[in-house]
Amino acid sequence: MAKKVTKKVTKKVDKKEKIDKSKKLINLLKNHGAQVYEDLENGEFPKFSIPNRSISNIIYDKKLRQYILGTNTSLRSARNSSQLRSFTQLLWLAFFANKLTHEKKSSTLRDVYYSSQAFAIDFEDQQESDNIIVDLEAVLSQPREDFYVFPEERSSIFGDLTIEYTIPGYEGKTQNLSSHPDGYAIGPSMTSAQLADTSAELVIAIEKGGLFTRFVEEQVDKKFKSIIINTGGQAPRSTRTLLKRLHDEMGLPVVILTDGDVYGEHIAMVIKSGSANAAHLKGLTVPDAKWMGVWATDIDKFKLPTIPMTESDIKRCYDLLKDPRYQEGLWKRELEVFIKIKRKAELEAFSKYGLTNITEKYLPKKLEESKSY
Amino acid sequence: MSSKETFNQISPSEFFYRNRDLAGFSNPTRSLYTAVREFVENSLDACDHSGILPNIHMTIKAVDPEKPDPKQYILTVKDNGPGIPSKHVPLAFGTVLYGSKFGLKQARGMFGLGATMAILYGQITTNKPVKVKSNADGKTRFDFEMKLDIQKNKPVIMKKQETPSTEQGLSVSIVLDGDYAKAGTKIRDYVYQTSLITPYATITFDDPKGEKFHHKAIIRSMPPAPTVIAPHPYGIDVETIRRMLVDTHYQIPNVDDKMIEKVRKELGMSKKKFTYDEIMKKTEKKWKSLTRPVRVVISLMSFLEADFEKLQRIRIEDVDLRNNKLTYWDYSTSQTLVADMDVESPYYKQLANTVQGESLTHFLNKRFQRVGPTAALEFCKFAKFKPETRIGNMTDQELVKLSDALQTYEGFRSPDPTCLAPLGDGPLEKGIERRFEPDFMAVVQRTASAYSGFPFVIEMGIAYGGKIETRGTTVYRFANRIPLLYDEGSDVVLKVVKDTDWNRYKVKNDSAPLIIVSHICSTRVPYKTVGKENVADRPEIEKELRLALQFLSRKLSGYMSKKGQAEMAKKRANLYSKYLPLVAQFCTELSGNKKEPNYKQMIKEEIAINNAGENKEVEKNG
Ligand SMILES: Nc1ncnc2c1ncn2[C@@H]1O[C@H](COP(=O)(O)OP(=O)(O)O)[C@@H](O)[C@H]1O
Numbered sequence: 005m006a007k008k009v010t011k012k013v014t015k016k017v018d019k020k021e022k023i024d025k026s027k028k029l030i031n032l033l034k035n036h037g038a039q040v041y042e043d044l045e046n047g048e049f050p051k052f053s054i055p056n057r058s059i060s061n062i063i064y065d066k067k068l069r070q071y072i073l074g075t076n077t078s079l080r081s082a083r084n085s086s087q088l089r090s091f092t093q094l095l096w097l098a099f100f101a102n103k104l105t106h107e108k109k110s111s112t113l114r115d116v117y118y119s120s121q122a123f124a125i126d127f128e129d130q131q132e133s134d135n136i137i138v139d140l141e142a143v144l145s146q147p148r149e150d151f152y153v154f155p156e157e158r159s160s161i162f163g164d165l166t167i168e169y170t171i172p173g174y175e176g177k178t179q180n181l182s183s184h185p186d187g188y189a190i191g192p193s194m195t196s197a198q199l200a201d202t203s204a205e206l207v208i209a210i211e212k213g214g215l216f217t218r219f220v221e222e223q224v225d226k227k228f229k230s231i232i233i234n235t236g237g238q239a240p241r242s243t244r245t246l247l248k249r250l251h252d253e254m255g256l257p258v259v260i261l262t263d264g265d266v267y268g269e270h271i272a273m274v275i276k277s278g279s280a281n282a283a284h285l286k287g288l289t290v291p292d293a294k295w296m297g298v299w300a301t302d303i304d305k306f307k308l309p310t311i312p313m314t315e316s317d318i319k320r321c322y323d324l325l326k327d328p329r330y331q332e333g334l335w336k337r338e339l340e341v342f343i344k345i346k347r348k349a350e351l352e353a354f355s356k357y358g359l360t361n362i363t364e365k366y367l368p369k370k371l372e373e374s375k376s377y
Numbered sequence: 378m379s380s381k382e383t384f385n386q387i388s389p390s391e392f393f394y395r396n397r398d399l400a401g402f403s404n405p406t407r408s409l410y411t412a413v414r415e416f417v418e419n420s421l422d423a424c425d426h427s428g429i430l431p432n433i434h435m436t437i438k439a440v441d442p443e444k445p446d447p448k449q450y451i452l453t454v455k456d457n458g459p460g461i462p463s464k465h466v467p468l469a470f471g472t473v474l475y476g477s478k479f480g481l482k483q484a485r486g487m488f489g490l491g492a493t494m495a496i497l498y499g500q501i502t503t504n505k506p507v508k509v510k511s512n513a514d515g516k517t518r519f520d521f522e523m524k525l526d527i528q529k530n531k532p533v534i535m536k537k538q539e540t541p542s543t544e545q546g547l548s549v550s551i552v553l554d555g556d557y558a559k560a561g562t563k564i565r566d567y568v569y570q571t572s573l574i575t576p577y578a579t580i581t582f583d584d585p586k587g588e589k590f591h592h593k594a595i596i597r598s599m600p601p602a603p604t605v606i607a608p609h610p611y612g613i614d615v616e617t618i619r620r621m622l623v624d625t626h627y628q629i630p631n632v633d634d635k636m637i638e639k640v641r642k643e644l645g646m647s648k649k650k651f652t653y654d655e656i657m658k659k660t661e662k663k664w665k666s667l668t669r670p671v672r673v674v675i676s677l678m679s680f681l682e683a684d685f686e687k688l689q690r691i692r693i694e695d696v697d698l699r700n701n702k703l704t705y706w707d708y709s710t711s712q713t714l715v716a717d718m719d720v721e722s723p724y725y726k727q728l729a730n731t732v733q734g735e736s737l738t739h740f741l742n743k744r745f746q747r748v749g750p751t752a753a754l755e756f757c758k759f760a761k762f763k764p765e766t767r768i769g770n771m772t773d774q775e776l777v778k779l780s781d782a783l784q785t786y787e788g789f790r791s792p793d794p795t796c797l798a799p800l801g802d803g804p805l806e807k808g809i810e811r812r813f814e815p816d817f818m819a820v821v822q823r824t825a826s827a828y829s830g831f832p833f834v835i836e837m838g839i840a841y842g843g844k845i846e847t848r849g850t851t852v853y854r855f856a857n858r859i860p861l862l863y864d865e866g867s868d869v870v871l872k873v874v875k876d877t878d879w880n881r882y883k884v885k886n887d888s889a890p891l892i893i894v895s896h897i898c899s900t901r902v903p904y905k906t907v908g909k910e911n912v913a914d915r916p917e918i919e920k921e922l923r924l925a926l927q928f929l930s931r932k933l934s935g936y937m938s939k940k941g942q943a944e945m946a947k948k949r950a951n952l953y954s955k956y957l958p959l960v961a962q963f964c965t966e967l968s969g970n971k972k973e974p975n976y977k978q979m980i981k982e983e984i985a986i987n988n989a990g991e992n993k994e995v996e997k998n999g
């Protein structure tokens with residue numbers, strides 16, 4: 005079913021789409037504000053209805069192949085004295101998000117925390133403001149990146165991809181992402197940029213910075229016509245959004261390369277079908293993404309040096325066995341083998357057979373294989 | 378206490394030293410405090426029993442203020458009480474064991490020892506006399522200066538002087554070794570706490586450092602004075618029974634002129650001379666109206682066949698019931714004569730009754746509280762005594778048996794509490810309210826109960842918040858309107874308070890501004906030590922204390938949850954005032970409106986609701 009991209013794709017994304025999106029968001033925020041205004045005007049206490057994010061309301065949607073929230077919502081009312089504070093915080097954040105979106109100013113979780121202080125909105129700590137941000141995401145069903153709040157963690161990208169900035173001051177400027185061998189940070193300007201042009205036919209997401217550098221050095225981008233993305237462990241949401249856009253907008257298949265352990269397997273799974281943490285959001289998953297390795301079965305096949313699994317590694321395996329997404333196929337099989345061999349192997353393990361072993365031997369073989377599942 | 382004979386054989390200082398620890402005179406610190414207590418309590422007792430609102434003025438002055446403590450102090454306590462009639466003054470303050478408080482009723486002083494012991498302590502440590510000024514009739518004041526001669530248990534009056542004065546009352550002044558530097562706190566506490574439990578008294582204290590402590594009376598009415606009542610069978614011992622028997626037991630009357638006059642009068646045969654037969658005839662008619670002594674005398678006359686003239690010439694020596702012989706002395710012939718008594722004669726029974734004393738049932742019924750005729754009969758059955766047993770005939774063993782049985786028999790109703798004088802809800806509440814000005818208070822008076830035949834009543838008050846400055850639970854202990862300040866470690870009240878789980882009543886134990894006032898009233902408070910500072914844990918008393926405290930704690934708990942609600946409401950109002958303006962601001966900007974919505978009314982309403990629930994409250998035991 006893999007979509008084979010043979011010709012150079014040039015896809016100009018309609019600018020209007022992006023503008024509509026922020027307009028839609030601004031309207032949404034305005035409507036919420038108007039509702040609160042009307043309530044106060046009528047002498048009533050305003051309230052927000054927030055989708056309930058507790059475990060009991062998180063369900064796995066087989067059709068969407070990701071976790072989503074159930075229909076339970078909780079009310080946050082200004083009447084309730086224990087909720088008034090967080091109600092105000094939420095409303096402030098909506099106000100602040102509106103401002104950011106209007107002015108196209110990006111900020112981070114930490115920025116939000118500090119910005120609140122200018123408005124006498126006292127967050128006890130950043131944890132509290134982070135939670136409110138997730139609340140607003142849930143209320144709007146929009147990821148925070150849409151209202152210009154970005155994570156601090158940065159992963160990076162390298163390859164033949166031309167982007168066109170939309171952030172103020174850079175509008176219309178383009179950049180090709182293969183000019184700088186250290187790669188490009190996936191930050192707000194990247195996430196909000198238009199994806200203009202690419203010759204790549206594939207996206208390789210790789211778990212570790214060390215291997216990312218090796219892949220650039222070995223010109224994997226050219227040899228395999230690929231865009232290389234370093235996820236830096238568990239992929240941040242902006243990176244997952246970018247992966248999704250590369251897949252959806254540019255029609256590129258996505259493969260994932262991780263350490264040969266249970267955490268690696270799950271990094272791949274989160275890119276593919278999301279995390280329970282973000283069950284309130286859609287548009288973060290790449291259901292067609294493929295986990296290319298390192299599999300548990302690869303360890304034996306490629307005679308990789310191994311490390312014994314720890315207690316918590318094993319416990320994690322058993323935990324995932326209960327996850328609905330690990331109930332069949334590759335995912336189940338590999339997990340069971342991990343449990344059986346109780347050993348794991350890192351990506352660096354290939355170095356035993358020479359530094360280029362992974363790019364010259366393993367990668368082509370696995371890429372070839374990946375076409376058949 | 379030892380008997381008078383013993384005093385005669387030891388020196389005054391020896392007597393004092395033998396008893397000083399018991400009486401609270403072990404060192405200059407404690408002695409100064411004890412002396413204060415003895416005099417103040419005497420004044421309060423005296424005022425209570427004469428229904429006078431006490432106004433007491435105490436002064437402590439150093440003889441030489443420059444000297445370091447311990448040193449000599451002059452202690453003066455002056456009151457507006459009934460005073461002591463001048464002829465009784467030397468006895469009251471110059472003899473050990475002279476007291477007017479032996480009856481069974483609640484009083485502060487107990488053994489007729491207090492004042493004398495303080496005076497004696499002063500005399501021994503400074504060799505100065507006691508000065509007493511007493512005005513018992515509002516006309517004349519008698520000033521005495523005396524020392525005690527313990528060898529003779531007699532006062533030695535050194536000066537006595539009369540002055541016309543309208544100011545009734547008594548003032549006692551002694552010079553004694555004391556340590557005010559150390560005792561000062563306790564004495565000031567004592568004065569303060571006394572004013573708390575005696576809210577109808579005005580107490581003023583001028584201390585040696587020139588400070589004045591003035592506690593004005595809070596109420597103008599006195600709680601009812603305690604009454605004297607007969608003892609309860611449970612509270613009695615063999616010695617007491619023996620004493621009671623002696624003064625119940627009828628004596629053969631002394632047949633003197635006065636007695637004969639009485640007999641003539643009752644028979645209506647005053648003037649003339651009457652024959653023996655005429656007398657007996659009249660007696661038969663009048664028997665029913667005659668008093669007991671007259672009946673006894675006429676019975677004697679019947680066996681002696683005597684008219685009034687003959688009766689004047691004789692003295693009865695013995696009535697021997699076993700041999701039915703009447704022995705008498707005849708003045709006219711100066712010899713002892715014997716007459717036979719006819720057992721069949723109705724007069725024999727009269728005499729026998731007199732000599733043998735009354736029946737046991739009658740005695741029990743008359744001399745004890747809570748023993749009616751039926752109860753007396755039931756008791757005799759229980760104790761295996763014949764109800765008609767004559768008390769005059771009882772042997773020592775029988776007395777012991779009787780005393781034991783009285784204490785083990787469970788059929789008697791509990792002691793009569795009318796001899797007790799609790800302060801009462803009103804005055805206790807007023808006292809607490811005025812002294813502490815709390816946010817919440819409640820008082821309770823339990824119904825009377827008894828331990829070992831001694832009735833007692835517990836009254837208790839609880840106060841929270843307001844102007845209470847102490848943190849944690851502060852317990853003020855009182856017994857018979859006396860504050861208990863020393864030896865708090867082992868006291869039953871403190872035990873009960875400590876056992877309480879305050880969390881259950883929504884009170885934070887260590888930080889709460891909480892005060893408990895506990896008052897035990899009894900004809901005999903079971904003090905652990907003679908120093909009268911802590912109360913032993915009798916199960917009956919402990920139970921009553923617990924019930925009282927539980928009742929009050931529940932009231933407090935009710936208040937605390939209401940208070941909790943009020944605090945919540947206040948907090949809510951504060952939150953609204955803080956956040957609603959922000960909500961208004963953000964939604965205005967977000968919705969693109971120019972003017973803020975009209976939300977201020979909402980805050981106002983919240984605050985109004987909050988204020989309605991904030992009233993201060995005083996709980997009372999209905
Ligand atoms: N301030 C006073 N006013 C009137 N009577 C007093 C006063 N102080 C003492 N008395 C009388 O003197 C008696 C002896 O006092 P005290 O030696 O203290 O013995 P107690 O107080 O134990 O009876 C008291 O019982 C009381 O009758």
Ligand SMILES: [Mg+2]
Pocket residue numbers: 415418419486487490491492
């Ligand atoms: Mg006394």
